[in-house]
Amino acid sequence: MSFLGLGGGAPKLSSEQKVQAAEAELDMVTDMFNRLVDTCYTKCIEKSKGYSEGDVNKNEGLCIDRCVAKYFDTNVKVGEHMQKIGSSQFPGRR
Amino acid sequence: MTDSSKLVESQPTQASSPASGAAKDAKSSTAKVESKGYSNPALKAMGINRIKLPSRNWMIFLSVTGLLVGGALYDKREQKKNRDKWMKLAEEYGKAQISTNTTPRKVTVFVSPPPNDYLEESWKLFRRYIKPVLNSGGIDLEVLHSNTQGSIRNRVAADIRNLRREIEKNESEKAAKNEGSRSRLSDIIPGFITRPWNSVHQYFLSEEKKKKMAEEEETRQAQAFKKQMENHKHILGIYLNDSNKDQMMESHSEDSDNNKPLNNIGGVICIGRGTYKEYMLGLHEGLLGPLEKPERVVEAQAADEHRILDQKRKRDISRLKKGEELNEPDIKTVEELMEEVKANRQYDDKKSFFAQYDNPDDQDEEYGEYDFTREPIKAYLLPNEYRKEGKLAEEFKNYIFEDKPSVKIPTDDNVPPYYQQPICVMPVPHLLGFLTIPMKIYRFYNKRYVADELGELSFSVVRNVVRPFDAEKDLDLAVKEEEDWPKKWYQKSVDNDKDWVRDLAADKRVVSNLWVYDINFNKDDL
Numbered sequence: 001m002s003f004l005g006l007g008g009g010a011p012k013l014s015s016e017q018k019v020q021a022a023e024a025e026l027d028m029v030t031d032m033f034n035r036l037v038d039t040c041y042t043k044c045i046e047k048s049k050g051y052s053e054g055d056v057n058k059n060e061g062l063c064i065d066r067c068v069a070k071y072f073d074t075n076v077k078v079g080e081h082m083q084k085i086g087s088s089q090f091p092g093r094r
Numbered sequence: 095m096t097d098s099s100k101l102v103e104s105q106p107t108q109a110s111s112p113a114s115g116a117a118k119d120a121k122s123s124t125a126k127v128e129s130k131g132y133s134n135p136a137l138k139a140m141g142i143n144r145i146k147l148p149s150r151n152w153m154i155f156l157s158v159t160g161l162l163v164g165g166a167l168y169d170k171r172e173q174k175k176n177r178d179k180w181m182k183l184a185e186e187y188g189k190a191q192i193s194t195n196t197t198p199r200k201v202t203v204f205v206s207p208p209p210n211d212y213l214e215e216s217w218k219l220f221r222r223y224i225k226p227v228l229n230s231g232g233i234d235l236e237v238l239h240s241n242t243q244g245s246i247r248n249r250v251a252a253d254i255r256n257l258r259r260e261i262e263k264n265e266s267e268k269a270a271k272n273e274g275s276r277s278r279l280s281d282i283i284p285g286f287i288t289r290p291w292n293s294v295h296q297y298f299l300s301e302e303k304k305k306k307m308a309e310e311e312e313t314r315q316a317q318a319f320k321k322q323m324e325n326h327k328h329i330l331g332i333y334l335n336d337s338n339k340d341q342m343m344e345s346h347s348e349d350s351d352n353n354k355p356l357n358n359i360g361g362v363i364c365i366g367r368g369t370y371k372e373y374m375l376g377l378h379e380g381l382l383g384p385l386e387k388p389e390r391v392v393e394a395q396a397a398d399e400h401r402i403l404d405q406k407r408k409r410d411i412s413r414l415k416k417g418e419e420l421n422e423p424d425i426k427t428v429e430e431l432m433e434e435v436k437a438n439r440q441y442d443d444k445k446s447f448f449a450q451y452d453n454p455d456d457q458d459e460e461y462g463e464y465d466f467t468r469e470p471i472k473a474y475l476l477p478n479e480y481r482k483e484g485k486l487a488e489e490f491k492n493y494i495f496e497d498k499p500s501v502k503i504p505t506d507d508n509v510p511p512y513y514q515q516p517i518c519v520m521p522v523p524h525l526l527g528f529l530t531i532p533m534k535i536y537r538f539y540n541k542r543y544v545a546d547e548l549g550e551l552s553f554s555v556v557r558n559v560v561r562p563f564d565a566e567k568d569l570d571l572a573v574k575e576e577e578d579w580p581k582k583w584y585q586k587s588v589d590n591d592k593d594w595v596r597d598l599a600a601d602k603r604v605v606s607n608l609w610v611y612d613i614n615f616n617k618d619d620l
Contacts, residue, residue, distance in 0.1 A: 058198045058232025059188040065197065065234075 032075060040067035165539050172542035177223055180549030181230045184556040188232035195345045198234050201361040201555060202512045204246050205239040206369045208524040209583045209594070213241060216365050216522050223548040224363070224520060231556030233361075243592045244470035247372040247379065250513065251474065254380025254487075257503070257511060261489040350508035356500070357560045357609040360515035366522040367575040368594040374569075375473060375593055377513055381494070381604050382484030383475035387435070394472045396431035403431075472591075477599035486603045500607040516560045516609035520551055521572040526580050554611040563608035565600035571610075 044063035045051075056064070131146025147153065192198060205220060207213040217239075228235060240246050349359045364370040387395075475484060486496065494500040502510045523544060525534050579594075587595040 053191070055191040056194055057189045058192050059185075059230065061192050061194070061196075062198055062229075062232055062234060 036068065036071045039071065040064055043067055169539050169542050173222075173545040176542055176546040177226055177549055180227045180546075180553045184227050184231035184553050187556050187558075188230050190232065192232075192348070197345065197347045198232050199348050199360060199558075200234040200236060200509075201228065201363055202515070203235055203237045203363045203365065204369045204373060205237060205365045206243075206246060206372070207241060208366060208522055209368070209579050209587075210526055211524065213239060215524055219520070219522055219544070219548060220365055223545045224365070224552045227549055227552035228556065231553070233556060242470055243368070243587070243594050244372065244472075246369060247376040247473065247593050248470040250373055250376025251380040251383065253511065254377070254513060255383075255385055257505075258380075258385060258487050258489040261503075265489075347507060347509055349510075352502075352508070356502055356510065356514060357516055358558055359510060360512060361518065361555055361558075361611070362512050362515050363518045363520060363555060365520045367519070367572040370517075370519045370571060371596065371598055372593050373517070374598055374600075375477070375596065377608075378477070378480060378484070378599075378601055378604050379473050379475045380513070381487055381490070382480055382601060383473075385487075387471075388474055391472045391474055392432050392435050393428075395435050396428050398469050399431045399435070400428050473593070477596060480599055480601040484601060484603075494607055496603050496606065514607070516611055517563075518551055518555050518611045519571040520548055521575050523575065523578065525578050550613060551611070554613045554615075557611075557615070559612045559615070560609040561612045563600075563605050563610050565602075565605050568610055569598045569600055 040063075044060050044067055131144040133144045137143070137145070148156070203220070205213065205216050208215050220237075225235070238246070238249065240249075362373070364373050486494065490503070492501070493503045500514065503514060505511060523537060525537065584595055
């Protein structure tokens, strides 16, 4: 990131790693988002009546609200748990 | 009569006795040849010799079991039918369109367990018959449940008191601000407009001061920009160039609509007669009662605290005897505890039973966890004191009136607090005890009527048509349930001065502002 090679910026390797990590993270977030949209769409819109109307009605709106909230909560909970398991199983790593 | 019949009976037997031997022979031979049941060659060819009814005992067993199981299944099916009927009616309301940034009407549900039983019993009714109807009607729920008598009362009253404190604080702040902004000139000359004087004042400001003010302005703008950057929606996305993007993106509740009449906003559902009683008691206590704990309550609370400490001490002593090392437990007297209770008066209102549900994240920091061994705090105002000592809260003088309809109490989200919302009471039929078993059996096979009743009530919430609270009959909502309450439990509650066994009293100042969901609708019109 240094300007004209001056300033002795961070080593190149680590910045590549950083980009990789960021990409992995972005992949993960995108994946989760896609799944979330997919799940809540099938659950709340497709299963009720599909596209019978252009607008969202109360039931669908409520369903989507709850679905998204629960999905996020569960995701966070599962993530935390997995991290705990991971750190307890391979304590030497990292 | 008996003699003659005996004669008649005895005569044929005597007459037939000589021939009985022959008849027996004939009977046994025919029994061997044509036995009971149905048979034909085709069945025989398939290996089934005879089709016949089971024996008498089997028949009794099967018919009794069949009846019991069949009755239960029939009832179950009818329950479902009744529930579906109300769900279908409610669905029409759920189909109403709603914009994507609006959340539907939210109803507060209070649940508490029936006497001497677990919360699950009331919960079951809610899950089976109430929630499906509300759900298909597109209504959001907030459920508050308690396990001890009095905690709902305490919560409702504490909520009102907290709001009163907040209003008080806001108003005093506002007054202080007004005081501060008033200039000296306007003090001297009444009616002098402050603004021109201010602009003149500005003119005489020194250069330095002007520079400082410019700097301040710059930092303010920088902060505003930073704040805007925090929300990525402001700098990219489909709303970027939309002029009313703030309005479009901001999510708000349907209840916050100012055009909606006050009595059609939100709603309160009390499940069970006891819950309703607690709710009404809490409402009166909060609106008419004092803001600070009266001496009587302080005493009771200190005594309760002392009881807990005493128990702990006894436990500690028994452990000491066993040879475990312990610090000498310090015993506070009731007087000392009373001082302590007085010292954190407001604290208790915030640390109500439900605080842990409200903000599970910061429960430890400020108010601490709720101690389940503790009794809910006693009422600040009892029903027999409403008239004499009760005074409609000063803080609500701009919002709640004695003689005319009340006005929406402003809150952050513009949704009025739940004690301004209409009420629905759901009965919880629940029997306990050995002698009530026949009645329990009868009720078990007639649950469909409960399903119908609760469905109708839930639908009335969805339908959202209200009528004013009528103190004469509405105090007795679901009163029939009290007949089910066990006598021993009732006596115990009376002895311990509990809330469920109190006589309800309605005070006009509170009740004149309440609304109840109307269930008098013509079902054919729907």
